[in-house]
Amino acid sequence: xxxxxxxxxxxxxxxxxxxxxxxxxxxxxxxxxxxxxxxxxxxxxxxxxxxxxxxxxxxxxxxxxxxxxxxxxxxxxxxxxxxxxxxxxxxxxxxxxxxxxxxxxxxxxxxxxxxxxxxxxxxxxxxxxxxxxxxxxxxxxxxxxxxxxxxxxxxxxxxxxxxxxxxxxxxxxxxxxxxxxxxxxxxxxxxxxxxxxxxxxxxxxxxxxxxxxxxxxxxxxxxxxxxxxxxxxxxxxxxxxxxxxxxxxxxxxxxxxxxxxxxxxxxxxxxxxxxxxxxxxxxxxxxxxxxxxxxxxx
Amino acid sequence: xxxxxxxxxxxxxxxxxxxxxxxxxxxxxxxxxxxxxxxxxxxxxxxxxxxxxxxxxxxxxxxxxxxxxxxxxxxxxxxxxxxxxxxxxxxxxxxxxxxxxxxxxxxxxxxxxxxxxxxxxxxxxxxxxxxxxxxxxxxxxxxxxxxxxxxxxxxxxxxxxxxxxxxxxxxxxxxxxxxxxxxxxxxxxxxxxxxxxxxxxxxxxxxxxxxxxxxxxxxxxxxxxxxxxxxxxxxxxxxxxxxxxxxxxxxxxxxxxxxxxxxxxxxxxxxxxxxxxxxxxxxxxxxxxxxxxxxxxxxxxxxxxxxxxxxxxxxxxxxxxxxxxxxxxxxxxxxxxxxxxxxxxxxxxxxxxxxxxxxxxxxxxxxxxxxxxxxxxxxxxxxxxxxxxxxxxxxxxxxxxxxxxxxxxxxxxxxxxxxxxxxxxxxxxxxx
Numbered sequence: 077x078x079x080x081x082x083x084x085x086x087x088x089x090x091x092x093x094x095x096x097x098x099x100x101x102x103x104x105x106x107x108x109x110x111x112x113x114x115x116x117x118x119x120x121x122x123x124x125x126x127x128x129x130x131x132x133x134x135x136x137x138x139x140x141x142x143x144x145x146x147x148x149x150x151x152x153x154x155x156x157x158x159x160x161x162x163x164x165x166x167x168x169x170x171x172x173x174x175x176x177x178x179x180x181x182x183x184x185x186x187x188x189x190x191x192x193x194x195x196x197x198x199x200x201x202x203x204x205x206x207x208x209x210x211x212x213x214x215x216x217x218x219x220x221x222x223x224x225x226x227x228x229x230x231x232x233x234x235x236x237x238x239x240x241x242x243x244x245x246x247x248x249x250x251x252x253x254x255x256x257x258x259x260x261x262x263x264x265x266x267x268x269x270x271x272x273x274x275x276x277x278x279x280x281x282x283x284x285x286x287x288x289x290x291x292x293x294x295x296x297x298x299x300x301x302x303x304x305x306x307x308x309x310x311x312x313x314x315x316x317x318x319x320x321x322x323x324x325x326x327x328x329x330x331x332x333x334x335x336x337x338x339x340x341x342x343x344x345x346x347x348x349x350x351x352x353x354x355x356x357x358x359x360x361x362x363x364x365x366x367x368x369x370x371x372x373x374x
Numbered sequence: 375x376x377x378x379x380x381x382x383x384x385x386x387x388x389x390x391x392x393x394x395x396x397x398x399x400x401x402x403x404x405x406x407x408x409x410x411x412x413x414x415x416x417x418x419x420x421x422x423x424x425x426x427x428x429x430x431x432x433x434x435x436x437x438x439x440x441x442x443x444x445x446x447x448x449x450x451x452x453x454x455x456x457x458x459x460x461x462x463x464x465x466x467x468x469x470x471x472x473x474x475x476x477x478x479x480x481x482x483x484x485x486x487x488x489x490x491x492x493x494x495x496x497x498x499x500x501x502x503x504x505x506x507x508x509x510x511x512x513x514x515x516x517x518x519x520x521x522x523x524x525x526x527x528x529x530x531x532x533x534x535x536x537x538x539x540x541x542x543x544x545x546x547x548x549x550x551x552x553x554x555x556x557x558x559x560x561x562x563x564x565x566x567x568x569x570x571x572x573x574x575x576x577x578x579x580x581x582x583x584x585x586x587x588x589x590x591x592x593x594x595x596x597x598x599x600x601x602x603x604x605x606x607x608x609x610x611x612x613x614x615x616x617x618x619x620x621x622x623x624x625x626x627x628x629x630x631x632x633x634x635x636x637x638x639x640x641x642x643x644x645x646x647x648x649x650x651x652x653x654x655x656x657x658x659x660x661x662x663x664x665x666x667x668x669x670x671x672x673x674x675x676x677x678x679x680x681x682x683x684x685x686x687x688x689x690x691x692x693x694x695x696x697x698x699x700x701x702x703x704x705x706x707x708x709x710x711x712x713x714x715x716x717x718x719x720x721x722x723x724x725x726x727x728x729x730x731x732x733x734x735x736x737x738x739x740x741x742x743x744x745x746x747x748x749x750x751x752x753x754x755x756x757x758x759x760x761x762x763x764x765x766x767x768x769x770x771x772x773x774x775x776x777x778x779x780x781x782x783x784x785x786x787x788x789x790x791x792x793x794x795x796x797x798x799x800x801x802x803x804x805x806x
Contacts, residue, residue, distance in 0.1 A: 091621075194640055196735070200647075202651075208655055281617055281620065282643070287640070322618070322621060323625065327629070330606045330622075339577055340611065
């Protein structure tokens with residue numbers, strides 16, 4: 077693999093990584109506040125669906141993105157409120173959301189496009205042309221989001237407030253922080269990013285909606301959160317590396333496709349990379365102390 | 375930390391809701407395996423039997439009792455623009471040409487497939503029950519032995535055992551892939567390249583057959599015209615991930631592939647998008663679809679499709695019952711039996727019309743316009759010479775001069791590919 081091939085790979089990875097980075101940054105925010113959301117997959121699917129339906133009826137992909145962010149935010153607020161206020165089991169909530177999303181996607185696909193598999197082609201937000209190769213503009217948004225999240229978490233009082241809810245809600249409460257409200261709002265804000273990730277997948281990358289379009293990316297984002305040790309900038313690097321590994325694996329197949337037996341092995345490269353990263357850095361990672369535990373006032 | 379609160383109304387409610395969601399979702403989860411993944415799932419809006427009796431014209435075939443046929447669709451039913459719609463087309467043709475009475479039904483979910491089949495079988499009202507798609511295999515194996523008098527036809531799948539009352543129809547994918555390989559090679563050269571590509575799903579036997587056929591076609595073209603052609607093949611490992619399909623297609627385009635053959639169900643929808651995007655950057659590449667005619671999705675860039683003629687399989691199954699030649703076992707369909715084909719402009723039009731009727735045709739297109747665009751595309755990028763080579767190979771396949779091997783193991787498959795890469799065409803064929 078020479079350098080002329082590597083640059084296009086790095087550019088091509090911007091599309092898939094933008095989705096992973098935004099989903100992971102959103103998850104970092106909620107987890108910092110003490111709420112775990114394993115329903116990213118379902119949230120991305122439902123908001124992607126909202127993006128597709130809106131674009132189908134209005135013809136405007138930008139409205140589609142907006143709709144996806146709204147839907148993502150609402151789902152985030154619901155998850156946040158159910159977790160923080162109603163003290164529901166957050167893991168079960170997430171699993172339920174993932175399962176519900178699949179059923180909803182099928183029902184809406186049949187209602188709107190008359191088949192359970194996929195939507196018709198949709199108008200989409202085009203990629204940029206950089207020297208004859210495509211560059212996904214949403215990647216810049218993902219970079220911006222991770223820098224902003226990092227700044228908020230490390231340099232502002234708001235970041236301290238969020239982190240205090242996840243580390244020691246009792247002390248936070250004693251300091252006058254309304255823990256339940258903060259957790260709910262932060263999860264809603266994260267939902268906005270998850271919704272954006274879903275919209276990018278549908279309108280900024282593939283150009284149509286299919287039933288399983290998320291294909292496990294929500295779970296990869298969860299892994300990225302751990303690998304990055306809850307640091308948004310590290311998540312940017314990890315998400316981009318994962319996207320690059322996937323593109324690289326496919327490129328290697330295309331470049332050396334004489335031996336079909338090797339394909340399955342090459343397809344595991346991104347996952348092996350993820351496991352290796354968790355093994356190397358995950359041990360040092362420290363989750364927020366109160367992560368996933370409902371905080372119950374005395 | 376205080377103790378957890380005792381079970382409250384909120385908890386009870388939460389458990390109830392979660393139970394509902396989980397129950398609903400379990401019904402929705404099916405096993406999307408192998409074929410057109412987008413069509414394998416649950417219908418939530420339709421009721422059990424969307425039955426429609428269509429009286430046929432007076433039959434000349436059988437003066438006595440009219441032959442009665444029931445077609446059971448895959449879950450999802452009509453409107454998929456692929457398997458189920460093509461099965462419907464075949465049954466309709468049988469109704470018109472053979473004068474049989476046809477009924478259609480769609481199961482609501484995979485869970486009720488076996489019980490629905492059992493009930494309809496025990497009624498004994500039908501001379502033949504046609505089952506469309508892989509998902510019927512397990513229910514059929516459960517029900518068929520219980521009703522030895524009932525005849526069944528299973529389309530695009532085979533039971534693990536042979537039953538005297540079950541006729542299975544499977545396809546010899548190599549044959550259509552070989553024709554596509556010739557056309558792809560020609561298109562690549564007309565676009566100024568010498569590489570063709572494929573975005574494949576999982577590394578499983580039907581895909582091995584496609585791979586062998588496609589590579590054979592390209593090398594056959596190379597042998598006849600002397601134009602060297604290479605195949606770049608990617609297994610994405612999935613039939614349901616269009617984003618990965620797009621990544622794979624972009625990788626192929628970067629490596630210089632000029633034509634991409636989609637062999638991955640919903641995954642290769644992303645391939646179509648990659649091709650469209652490449653044109654926007656000024657990179658000329660074209661796409662080829664598979665199973666149904668997919669040109670209507672993007673007629674400016676999808677030049678042709680390989681067809682799996684589910685309609686002909688259904689028609690043949692019905693015909694054999696009408697003519698009294700029904701035989702249990704596995705029937706393999708290829709070019710000769712009309713089980714596989716290249717998408718003719720008529721087929722392109724029919725699928726575009728079906729897409730338009732459910733509002734899925736892109737808004738600025740009409741079926742006529744789709745045909746016009748595709749026709750122009752084909753005239754521009756496929757040479758007369760290539761069509762001649764296709765016709766020649768097709769003849770050889772139809773008259774049995776060329777018979778493809780069907781590899782039983784991965785090693786055998788790899789060996790065939792390796793030999794084909796070296797230009798040894800015989801390696802893919804059964805000698806004789």
